[in-house]
Amino acid sequence: MANGYFGHDNDNADDIRPAFHIGQHDSTRSETLTNTQYGRVLNSGFRFVTTPITNTHFHERIVQLVSDSQQQSGSRVDPIVTPITPGDTTLFPEAYTSGFIGQVLNLEVDYANFCGVRSIIVPGPRQDSTQAGSGRGIAQYARAIQEALLIGTRVNLIIHLPMYREPGLEEKAAPLSISDETPDNLQSSKEIDIFTSWDSWHVIRTVCDYDTRLFVALRIPRVLPSKDLQMRWFSEPLQYLTYCPSTFQTNKGGHPSLGRPHQELIHTYMRLKHAPYFLLCDVGPELQDEPAAEQKIDPESTSQFPTLEDAAAATQPAKTDHKVQGHNAYLAYLRHLERQQEPYTELELNTLTNFQDWLQSPLQPLSDNLESVTYEVFEGDPVKYNQYEIAIEEALKEWSELKKPTSSPDGVVIAVAGSGRGPLVTRALQASETTGVPVKVWAVEKNPNAYVYLLRQNQMVWGGRVTVVKTDMRAWKGPVISPPDAPVAHGKVDILVSELLGSFGDNELSPECLDGIQHVLAPDHGISIPSSYTAHMSPISTPRLFADVKNRREGGDTNAFNTPWVVRLFALDFVAARVPDHGRFQLAWEFEHPLPQATMDTVALRRSGGVVGGGGGSMAGGVGANDHNARQCHLTFVCKSRGVIHGLAGYFEAVLYESQIEEDETGNRPKVELSTLPDMIDQKSKDMVSWFPIFFPLKQPLYFPGDSELEVTMWRQTNDAKVWYEWMVEAFRLVKNMVAVHAQTRYDD
Known part of the structure; x- marks a missing residue:
């Protein structure tokens, strides 16, 4: 290959990395791709491609209608736009239509919706409110997008916006406008306010009431802004990161590349559960139709059909070609970055990625009896239980060093309040073995189903060393210290261990629960963990x-x-x-x-x-x-x-x-x-x-x-x-x- 980014990496086959879905966009494209062209883009390594919904004939017709309407003296009535005709578009329902991303609005959105298009990229506003001195244009744009969402009932609308208004990063697609305003006089101030583009997006999505079918295609600039703006966009519903040739720099080998800040941005954004796709703009490949294979075959051949060798030769590039047909240096570089992404950790794969931004109602273990699978999820986190075990170890060691009295002649009395399936009970027993400090352990649990599990654990795992009690911790009177035939007498607890904390600390009523059981804690020397x-x-x-x-x-x-x-x-x-x-x-x-x-x-x-x-x-x-x-x-x-x-x-x-x-x-x-x-x-x-x-x-x-x-x-x-x-x-x-x-x-x- 001509590009230096191809090669073999020493990756572990089991490593799972973020996958890059890379598409191709040509801002000068005015006609829908033919089947052959579409196939060639995919064969060159791209996953999807954009196509215009309508052609230049439609655009010229609309501009003429507006011009004719404005020439009517005193008339403020908008021109009547007739429906799309076959001369206005080359997009028709096809098997591959769902792979296209369309562009522009109302009639086009409705027609694209009919054709089965599911994502439509709409060029963002050319001018922000700060530049225009008025928010009227942005408000009108936002209202148009809101109406388009009502028309395209099954499509996602993706607003193409720059990360900020970097000079040279303006939209290149020709507007349907006959205004004399040019991009040169849109940027009247030399000072760049990097948040104006985000301001426009905020107005658009607010007017659209945070519609879940509204997304952002973010044009990445050559010079990245501050981290504050990068993270602002990171929080938004990103569908695409778009790159044009000017975003890239050239490395020593003459190939396109991105600097370290751009690579870090990609790494951060690709850690999203719904990571954005990449869209390479105006980078090729050329898509002119090749002469049909049958036209390359010698017509003087005596065979009615070409041989397999002749057919293969007709469809292969000449040996003198120095470049593989359809090869794209920018695409190759992004594939190189894809291979350089850090693999997901076990923690990300098994837990973190699946739960990204997924709303869950807080648990209410005081009023609800949790299921075994819920306990099992908690128990899958070794860090928490390791910390608890270390805490119990430290408490036992210092208890022994300080020669504190115990509430039982058998050792330090530990009560695990809200034992669940018993992981803290196991850690308390292990801490006793590690420190050599004898303990007497009580497991208190109100869940009748978890109580059965605790009894089994005591038989099969703990060797009968634990006393299991089924009761609400607030109603527990403390360890029974009287002989079996004597009147019931209750003792005290030296160390009270609980895992009642919620995401906000107190939101699962840990204060109320521990207040209710504090009466069993030894008043002079008892401690809470x-x-x-x-x-x-x-x-x-x-x-x-x-x-x-x-x-x-x-x-x-x-x-x-x-x-x-x-x-x-x-x-x-x-x-x-x-x-x-x-x-x-x-x-x-x-x-x-x-x-x-x-x-x-x-x-x-x-x-x-x-x-x-x-x-x-x-x-x-x-x-x-x-x-x-x-x-x-x-x-x-x-x-x-x-x-x-x-x-x-x-x-x-x-x-x-x-x-x-x-x-x-x-x-x-x-x-x-x-x-x-x-x-x-x-x-x-x-x-x-x-x-x-x-x-x-x-x-x-x-x-x-x-x-x-x-x-x-x-x-x-x-x-x-x-x-x-x-x-x-x-x-x-x-x-x-x-x-x-x-x-x-x-x-x-």
Whole structure:
């Protein structure tokens, strides 16, 4: 091959990498490809090809109609466009039509819909509102796209837009316009505002109400913009990344190539579950029809039909050709990059990719009995259980070093509250064996089906070393310490272990559950694993998830926007900047266990009516027994670039165990921790997948200008019978005379 990108890579045959689907687009193409041409494009290595829906005859006819209409003095009536005729198009229903991507609007969309075309690329607006000084043109364009979506009931519309208005990256297709305006005078300012193209897209998709059939084809510039804009587009519904020859640079061998920033962008975008396709624009190959094979065969041949040798020779290029027919250097380079992509990890293949941006209702293990398969999914994460085992080991070692008393003569009493199928029980027994500290283990579980499984585990795996109890942990009175024939007497627990944490830390009611079982914990020396956990949040832009929640509401789920969803957030943009005192991720609140005895005494008094007036509560009639678990926060996030948010991303961190003996050089005690925070998970619990983030959606996207502050207020409310969240988001920007302009939205769960 003439290109240096062909060759064999030393790849493991079992490696699975992102697949590149590469198509070809010719902006000067005016006729639909013939069957032969279409086949030749595919044979040259492309997977799909674009074709115009109508031809120059149609375009000229429309321009003439507009011109004639404008010549009628005083008339403002739009010309009547007659239907498409056979002279206006060379696109007809064929077996290969579904492989075409069409271009342009209304009549064409309707006709393409009839022909079976499923994706139509529409050239984006040539001018953004900032350049035009008015948003009228963009609004009119957006309205046209909205109407086209109604006409093309079975097609996806893909708006072709530049990542930003880089000079030379303008659309080359001729517009259906007789305006005297030229691209030269469209760009009146020398300063480039890199967000204007995204502004136009935001207007278009907002007018179209986040239609799930509306996508972006993103033209990649030669000079990439800041990471902020790259990630903004990453969060959008990308269908294509389009490249023209000017995007590439030439390497030392004279072949097209892309620099490191472009390669990193491709690597990032191709990690999406629904990764964009590639569209190479104006790079060839030439598609003129070759003379028919039969015309190359010697007509003087005495045989009625050519021999196989003659037929093969007629269809092969001459030996003097220095280039394989249809070979494309740009395509070859992208195939080279495809082979250079990092293989998916086992974690990505088996878990992470499948759950990308997939909304799940949070589990409610307190009210629901989970199925075995749900427990099995949790147990597939070794990182969490390794951290728990390390925490139990550290607690047992220090218990022995500090010579703490035990609640049983048989050793340290460990209770696993909410045991499920018993993975933490197994880890507690292993920690005892590792440290040599004897333990007495109790497994408490309310799920009657999981209880049966625990009994079997005790027989088959734990050797009868565990006492299994079927009860709600809040109703458990503690370990039975009396002989079988004596009146029942209950003892205390030294170490209380639980895995009740949710995606936001407290959203699966860990505080309420652990409050209910704290009475069995030894008051002087008992410890809880975890000992504390904190909730964190960040405002995010995630158009795909917003559209998904909207569709669920329209499908009958009236609480879709009031539900905090568990989701592996991926195609998102963290809109907040990293600035001192106002981080991208901020602490909302914290819970600690065990609670101080004074707090527990107050709770008991309120439940018994011991406080005059009942002590109040979040709702009338409540005694306020759970008021100590209510929380509220008010956070400020700084946004340098303008944008839009669709909700709040929630995370948590937990301290499983903090050393009671050791201190580091700064006086801090070593901790065994868990974290789902994007900037901390690799330090504290790398590759942990037990918890995905939580997503608090907004009913309406909130747009904010550049240099804004987002004020986020959230409440954790309780009325003794239930717990819920309320959240409010406001956008502020300081203007002259220090007047604050703001917009706000508030939602309850």
